[in-house]
């Protein structure tokens with residue numbers, strides 16, 4: 012894979028040297044005024060059009076303003092002297108990463124979060140990447156004779172850092188998880204993988220099964236705007252066809268996952284590849300190995316749509332308008348598989364007279380993988396906030412998909428109770444609150 016480097020596409024450059032020449036005849040305050048009206052990326056293109064302009068645009072005022080929009084007020088916190096360096100080497104290329112990402116690791120998936128960190132007394136700031144891990148749900152209540160577990164909010168475990176160097180021109184990316192014995196921080200290559208048509212299959216001793224595609228066809232949780240990808244050269248990962256290899260595996264080693272080309276294309280994604288991978292690094296991105304696999308590439312991460320999270324404690328009123336605010340990330344405890352993450356999609360119809368809720372699995376397990384719709388309910392809006400529908404259950408490997416009756420009760424804007432009628436199970440969904448600030452662990 013190619014090394015990380017910031018490249019600005021040619022069509023975005025302002026190519027006419029005449030027009031920049033004219034601009035340079037204007038008084039410097041006016042040039043600065045014009046530049047102040049440009050958005051950050053446009054300003055970077057503009058600065059690249061001629062040497063004089065480039066030098067002129069190192070004027071700190073402009074870059075301070077752009078940095079302050081990200082909350083950066085002191086470049087020295089990031090190990091450099093100028094706002095120009097912080098913006099052009101860190102925020103411009105890597106700022107689009109900030110937020111949540113979900114990967115396509117088979118069955119379980121994984122969530123990665125990027126935050127901007129302003130450093131501490133001993134350590135320079137940068138952009139930190141962390142995976143989500145959940146505390147064990149240690150307490151439960153009893154409802155209708157069934158144990159109901161309340162999921163905890165995720166803990167951000169910092170595993171990578173993008174940082175600046177005063178001497179060099181380019182930010183470096185490293186894998187930094189340290190408490191493990193003998194773990195040495197090492198370089199990590201970040202790649203934007205162009206859209207691809209690679210599918211996953213599970214080979215059993217009888218036949219092969221298509222594994223749930225991820226992200227699938229335009230799910231509502233996927234942020235499809237190109238601005239969410241870091242500004243790196245996209246790389247085409249060559250297609251891989253492992254069908255022949257999967258057929259040759261001895262029965263005792265089955266089932267096994269393999270990869271082969273498919274018709275549907277996945278959007279561009281983020282791929283992280285440690286230059287010197289350890290088992291520890293692999294486990295951060297591939298937390299559960301459900302079946303052995305011939306996976307040709309590290310997992311691909313896709314951006315999760317940023318949704319405004321409502322503040323806790325409110326109850327829904329009887330108007331369906333409020334239901335739209337339920338859209339977003341939710342957590343629940345699946346008895347056997349720990350805490351999992353759902354994206355709840357909301358849709359009204361008949362002028363808010365009836366409503367549909369659909370819960371997409373962002374993370375999953377061997378029985379219902381990431382990317383599947385876990386449940387969906389619909390019905391006329393009612394003041395009890397109770398809706399009926401169907402949920403999905405599977406066997407190990409998700410070879411057979413079955414539906415079961417469910418009843419969903421919206422208890423508050425942050426709490427939804429899901430009763431599985433045939434399975435005699437109750438799951439409590441709790442909203443992921445972005446206000447639960449990631450704590451560095």
Ligand SMILES: [Zn+2]
Nearest residue numbers: 186285288292
């Ligand atoms: Zn690593």
